[in-house]
Amino acid sequence: MINIWRLTKLQLFSSFGLNKALHTKDVKEKRKSLLLAFGILVGVLMIAVVSFGYNFMLAVTFEQMGRMDLLLAIMMAVTSIVGFFTTVYKASGVLFSYKDYDLVMSLPIKTSHVVASRVLQLYVLNLFFSLMVMLPAGVVYAIKVNPGTLFYLFFLMTLLFIPLLPIIAATIIGSCISWISSRFKASRMISLVLTFAIVIVLMVGSFTLNGNEQALADMGAELADMIFKLYPLAAMYVDAVCSYQVGSLLLFIALSVLSFIIFATVLSTKYKAIHTGLMTSHAGSKYTMKPLEASSPFRALYKKELRRYFGSSVYVLNTSIGMILLLVMSVALLFVSSEKLGEMIEIPQLSHYLSTLAPILLSLFVVLSCTTSSSISLEGNNLWILKSSPVSKQAIWLSKVAVNLTITLPVLSISSVMLMISLRTGWMESLLLLVIPLIYACYSALMGIIVNLKLPNLEWKSEVTVIKQSAAVLVSMLIGIISLLVPLGLSLLLTQVNANLLLLGVGMIMIAACLAMYRYMQTKGEQLFQRL
Template sequence: MINIWRLTKLQLLSSFGLNKALHARDVKERRKLLLLSISILIGVGMIAVVSFGYSYAMAMTFESIGRMDLLLAIMMAVTSLIGLFTTIYKASGVLFGFKDYDLVMSLPIKTSHVVASRVLQLYVLNLFFTLMVMVPAGVVYAIKVNPGSFYYLFFLMTLLFIPLVPIIAATIVGALISWISSRFKASRMINILLNFALVIAIMASSFRVDGNEQEFADMSTGLAGMIFKLYPLTSMYIDAVCSYQVGSFVLFIAISLLSFMLFCTVLATKYKAIHTGLMASHTSSNYQMKSLSIGSPFRALYKKELRRYFSSSLYILNTSIGMILLLAMSISLLFIDADELGQLTNIPQLSTYLNILAPLVVSMFVAISCTTSSSISLEGKNIWILKSSPVPKQTILLSKVAVNLTVTLPILVVSCVLLMISLHTGWMESLLLLVIPVIYACFSAIMGVLVNLKLPKLEWTSEVTVIKQSAAVIVALFIGIISIVILLGLSLLLSNINGNLILLGIGLIMIVVCNVMYRYIGAKGERLFQAL
């Protein structure tokens, strides 16, 4: 057990960059850690508040129909579904695709201990999200129902076991996707397509639930039956936590724990064979010598960065999912009228709001599609090659910005044109709908580079820790979303002013901010990059 604990601790400390920060003597490093910790705490607090508000709003509906147990049932099912969804991306990288596989496997440690430490890393990451969703829901339930003391005991104990089964399912699905894709020559493309198909299927099924409060209340019985049928553990969980049934409590924990232990045992037994099968790749045998082409340093760096981007399916999935969802939404609005959508979501005058706020809504999807926040960190130990190259470091940074714009702008333009058609916008609204998100795409790309320069993570063994868990990615995502929320809030507060004038003002402000960041890269980029 001591080996499992040590490996897990080292992996978690390395994943979040805490190991370096805790042992750093540099005052700047410690100050950076303090600011990052404060930012993370603020983000966690905001998520908890949103989760509490969402649970409370649902509880008001369930309380009116006398089915408060549905609150915990739905939130437990949502937690499991999102845990499944996010772990599918992380599982292959954490369990099989880590760079120090040969080093770790050569240590005098049992393979089962290595597997257990990797699975525990997934468990800790999923448990954090489970607490973020379930604790606010549990507090709301306690306020509304005022349950007995057994509720608190059973609720707290079962929290630890909720993520176990989703981890098993996600690992199996993720491994199957990787294995199927590895059987083809275009393995990365097949992997990406399969993952995108899974995402779209999950999103499409979630949109089938109506947002109207009265209809939502009327379908409570059917909703409960659907959840309990699709995920029987939810029924056991509700019987244990809400009805204090000891048998259901023991059965829920036993099934979750024994399934998890069996999964770890089987995985440890076949681990090396599974790793070999998943990491296998096809190579072409028809290589031909061709004449070399000559281009500018920027073009060479751009092509190199673009190849790096498309070489990682995890990188593509994590940074382009926002644009794919934007495109899917734009296409769906061609077949669903905005007024009809407003009736379904119980939002009056939705079409009016969409016409005014569409540029900012589109920009929200751009904010979660930033590739530059991890592009420098992904250089890893090879960063010295770029640092020693006889090329202005501003050119290197701008090549990363160019790749970000290459990923976002084509889909952005197509989506905006489709939205113009479906929303029947005027010429001024259409222009703003196109220009504002494009400006924000430039802001997001440049901001991501600056954040990654300030918060680099060059020591990593798995791409997952850089692309999904690094400080730069979290901070850049936080800045992007908060900036959009602030702009949306200003637009709503100044609703008595012409919406086009507000958007013009926002566009001018964003241009100024982009110009300031661009000049900062030109003035300080060389020094910051060489200091990495």
């Protein structure tokens, strides 16, 4: 057990950059780590507040229905579903595709201990998300129902076991996708298509559960039956936590733990064979000599960065899923008018809100699709090649910004045009709908580069660590969301001010911010690169 604990601790510390923060003697590094910890804490608190508010709104409806147990059932199912499809595309990277596989497997440690530590790493990461979702739901339930002491005991006990089965299912599916795709020449593309298909199917399926408050009130038992049929463990969970049934509690824990133990045991016995199968790729076609092509430094760097981007399925999925959702939403609004949608969810002024705040909504998808916040860190041990190349550092970071804009701008343009048609916006609203997200795309790309240069992680072992868990990604995302919350809050508070004028002012401020960041990179970019 001591080996499992040590390996798990080292992997988690490495994932979040805690090793360097705890052991460095550099005062600047320690100050940076403290500021980062404070920023992450603020972000977690913001998520908790939003989660609490959402749970409270749901609780009002379920209280009218007399089915407060549905609150915990839905949140438990949502936690499991979200944990599942986020683990689908990171499980292979955490369990198999890490750079120090040969080093770890050569240590005098049992393979089962290595597997256990890797699985525990996945578990801890999913448990963190479960706590952020379930604790606010539990607090709201306790406020509304005022349950007995057993509720708190059973609720805290079951929290630890909710992520187990989603991890098993996601790992199996993710590994199957990697194995199937590795059998073909275009393995990366096939892996992306299969993973996107699974994620979109899950999301579309979850959307079918949505409805207005009156619809939920009319459904009652039907909604509960739907949830329990989709995820039977939710029924056990509700019986245990809400009805204090000890049998359901023991059955829920036993099924979760036994499944997890069996999964870890089977995985440890076949671990090397599975790793070999997943890491084996189809041989390419026979090489044929072709004329060499010459490109400008920027174009060569851009092509290299684009190949790097599409060469990582985790990178593509984590940074493009927002743009995919934006495109799906824009297409859906072509068939369901904003007025009808407002009637369905009982918000008569929804059409007005969408017309005026659509630029902010589109910009939210943009800031969630930033590729530059991890692009420097992904260079890893190969960064010295870029630093020693006879190209300007400006060309390096501009190529990374160009890839970010290549991913976002085409989808933004198409989505903006479709929203203009569906929302029937005027010329001023249409102009803002095109320009504001474009400005935020440039802002997000430049901000991501600066933050990543300030908070690099070049000693990663798995791409998942950099793309999903690095400080630069979290900080740049937090800054981007805050930059959107401010104008959104002003537009809701200053209702007497014309929304178009307000957005125009926001656009001018963001243009000034983009120019300031561009100027900063021109003057300090070389210095920031040399410090890496």
